[in-house]
Amino acid sequence: MPTNDITLTVNGERHDLSLDTRTSLLDALRERLDLTGAKKGCDHGQCGACTVLLDGRRVNSCLVLAVAHDGAEITTIEGLAEPDGELHPLQTAFVEHDAFQCGYCTPGQICSAVGMLAEAAAGWPSVVTEDLVADATDPAALSDGEIRERMSGNLCRCGAYAHIVPAIADVAGRR
Amino acid sequence: MRPFAYERAEEAAGAIATLTDGAPGAMYLGGGTNLVDLMKLGVAAPDLLVDVSHLPHDRVEQLPDGGLRIGAAVLNSTLAADRTVRERYPVLSQALLAGASGQLRNLATVGGNLLQRTRCAYFMDVSKPCNKRVPGSGCPAREGDHRNHAIIGHSEACVATHPSDMAVALVALGATVEVRGAAGARTIPLPGLHRLPGDAPERDTVLDPGDLITAVVLPPSAPGAVSRYRKIRDRASYAFAVVSIAALLELDEDGAVREARIAFGGLAHAPWRALVAEEELRGLPATAESFGRAADAELAQARPLRDNGFKVPLARNLTVRTLGELAAQAERRSGR
Numbered sequence: 319m320p321t322n323d324i325t326l327t328v329n330g331e332r333h334d335l336s337l338d339t340r341t342s343l344l345d346a347l348r349e350r351l352d353l354t355g356a357k358k359g360c361d362h363g364q365c366g367a368c369t370v371l372l373d374g375r376r377v378n379s380c381l382v383l384a385v386a387h388d389g390a391e392i393t394t395i396e397g398l399a400e401p402d403g404e405l406h407p408l409q410t411a412f413v414e415h416d417a418f419q420c421g422y423c424t425p426g427q428i429c430s431a432v433g434m435l436a437e438a439a440a441g442w443p444s445v446v447t448e449d450l451v452a453d454a455t456d457p458a459a460l461s462d463g464e465i466r467e468r469m470s471g472n473l474c475r476c477g478a479y480a481h482i483v484p485a486i487a488d489v490a491g492r493r
Numbered sequence: 494m495r496p497f498a499y500e501r502a503e504e505a506a507g508a509i510a511t512l513t514d515g516a517p518g519a520m521y522l523g524g525g526t527n528l529v530d531l532m533k534l535g536v537a538a539p540d541l542l543v544d545v546s547h548l549p550h551d552r553v554e555q556l557p558d559g560g561l562r563i564g565a566a567v568l569n570s571t572l573a574a575d576r577t578v579r580e581r582y583p584v585l586s587q588a589l590l591a592g593a594s595g596q597l598r599n600l601a602t603v604g605g606n607l608l609q610r611t612r613c614a615y616f617m618d619v620s621k622p623c624n625k626r627v628p629g630s631g632c633p634a635r636e637g638d639h640r641n642h643a644i645i646g647h648s649e650a651c652v653a654t655h656p657s658d659m660a661v662a663l664v665a666l667g668a669t670v671e672v673r674g675a676a677g678a679r680t681i682p683l684p685g686l687h688r689l690p691g692d693a694p695e696r697d698t699v700l701d702p703g704d705l706i707t708a709v710v711l712p713p714s715a716p717g718a719v720s721r722y723r724k725i726r727d728r729a730s731y732a733f734a735v736v737s738i739a740a741l742l743e744l745d746e747d748g749a750v751r752e753a754r755i756a757f758g759g760l761a762h763a764p765w766r767a768l769v770a771e772e773e774l775r776g777l778p779a780t781a782e783s784f785g786r787a788a789d790a791e792l793a794q795a796r797p798l799r800d801n802g803f804k805v806p807l808a809r810n811l812t813v814r815t816l817g818e819l820a821a822q823a824e825r826r827s828g829r
């Protein structure tokens with residue numbers, strides 16, 4: 319059973335791991351590092367429950383082979399709050415807006431929203447953006463339609479979308 | 494999942510040598526968003542993955558002739574957001590943004606996107622026969638669930654479609670794919686990369702084992718042309734195309750069609766370049782009637798299956814609507 323030795327920096331902490339090459343990043347986080355915040359929904363890239371930030375970009379960790387990312391920096395839901403325990407603004411907004419029911423999709427929703435707002439701040443358009451060449455999109459100006467499209471990679475079986483969108487809009491506007 | 498060895502390729506020559514010198518079970522790995530999925534399903538079972546996503550093919554470069562060279566390892570999200578692509582090739586940006594999700598686009602590479610495999614449910618289920626997966630085993634989609642399958646260019650052996658949105662835009666743009674293999678480098682003008690199934694549906698493309706896609710080259714954009722990508726799907730976002738269109742339109746001084754370039758997704762085993770429609774449109778006034786006539790001429794070749802005849806009017810209406818929007822945009826731009 320081929321194994322590879324890799325190093326991952328997860329939420330600022332360095333880990334040296336010897337992994338079966340078949341291990342997904344999601345399984346490495348959950349089974350080896352005991353970080354069970356990122357959830358396994360579909361394990362096929364179809365639901366977004368496993369979303370984490372890989373070198374700053376939001377990705378589906380279930381389709382990522384951990385050994386392909388030796389040296390990477392990963393942020394999971396466990397790493398978003400301040401060291402003193404103060405929640406990330408998106409975490410606070412999800413609580414305030416009651417943006418979940420069972421909570422299974424929530425860590426993925428929040429990590430995805432962190433990545434999404436960074437993408438918007440970098441001026442990335444979406445498929446519903448009318449003017450592709452306009453300069454940087456102001457995250458505060460993201461319409462509900464923009465937020466829904468940009469967050470479409472995160473499914474919520476409880477259908478909490480009606481509260482998720484305003485929670486994200488709130489944080490986008492507060493920046 | 495079958496155990497496999499993993500290697501990160503540092504340069505192209507070494508990666509190609511590994512795949513062409515007697516490692517029949519080896520495959521290239523891009524972002525893994527299709528390959529890892531297929532490995533989990535048992536559809537792909539490589540014994541060695543050669544990771545080509547870290548090769549130095551990660552740049553979007555302006556070419557002296559005004560074209561653009563896009564490295565095969567460039568991420569779909571990076572390419573969609575690229576300023577030059579947004580300004581000069583909006584159809585490509587829109588096609589990329591219409592595909593998958595923000596998370597998947599942050600992993601998917603240009604090379605991997607071109608070579609992603611069909612989403613035919615029988616192909617992805619190893620308990621079912623499928624000529625593409627196991628040549629000669631049969632094609633259950635022909636009589637089974639084929640609502641989302643091909644209506645044009647299909648064969649007795651296979652009725653699958655190619656799922657990529659990006660590839661449809663690249664075909665309309667007349668892009669060229671740069672490939673390196675055992676015999677050296679060559680270029681493949683699109684739509685020449687993806688095959689029609691014929692009696693060998695196990696071959697999606699004309700590539701030989703070990704061929705590495707290194708880049709995609711876009712020709713200079715015609716200054717007068719406008720372009721856009723439109724995708725119809727079963728839900729508003731995060732779903733593969735039922736039918737999609739990539740179209741470029743250039744009008745002359747009188748508002749007639751100087752040149753149209755049209756490619757469809759969701760209709761065939763390869764992105765479908767609508768040459769008949771393009772020819773039909775040349776010189777016609779840019780009206781809904783002309784666009785409908787051109788679409789009808791193209792779709793006269795369609796041979797829908799029992800449950801996907803709806804794709805014919807869908808493709809027609811999508812053509813009329815998209816070209817209509819482009820004509821209005823071209824008129825606005827020329828101040829008529």
Ligand SMILES: Cc1cc2nc3c(=O)[nH]c(=O)nc-3n(C[C@H](O)[C@H](O)[C@H](O)COP(=O)(O)OP(=O)(O)OC[C@H]3O[C@@H](n4cnc5c(N)ncnc54)[C@H](O)[C@@H]3O)c2cc1C
Pocket residue numbers: 362363364520521522523524525526527528529530545565566569591592593594597600601602603604605606607608609610656657658659704705706707731732733734
């Ligand atoms: C839930 C879901 C929804 C999706 N929706 C869409 C959609 O709506 N539209 C769409 O277009 N796509 C969609 N996709 C597919 C996605 O776009 C592809 O999986 C992705 O583009 C593949 O790129 P990759 O780099 O991850 O390829 P990989 O999975 O790494 O590789 C794919 C294939 O290409 C080969 N390969 C990779 N790089 C090279 C190279 N440089 N040279 C030669 N061979 C190479 C690999 O060996 C493999 O056979 C979806 C995927 C998922 C999981």
Ligand code: SF4
Pocket residue numbers: 611613614615616622623624625626631632633634635642650651652653694
């Ligand atoms: S349509 Fe093609 S891919 Fe689908 S079952 Fe038939 S042979 Fe296989």
Ligand code: FES
Pocket residue numbers: 357358359360361362363364365366367368369378379380381
């Ligand atoms: S668990 Fe990764 S996308 Fe569903």
Ligand code: FES
Pocket residue numbers: 417418419420421422423424473474475476477478
């Ligand atoms: S809160 Fe239950 S799945 Fe989203």
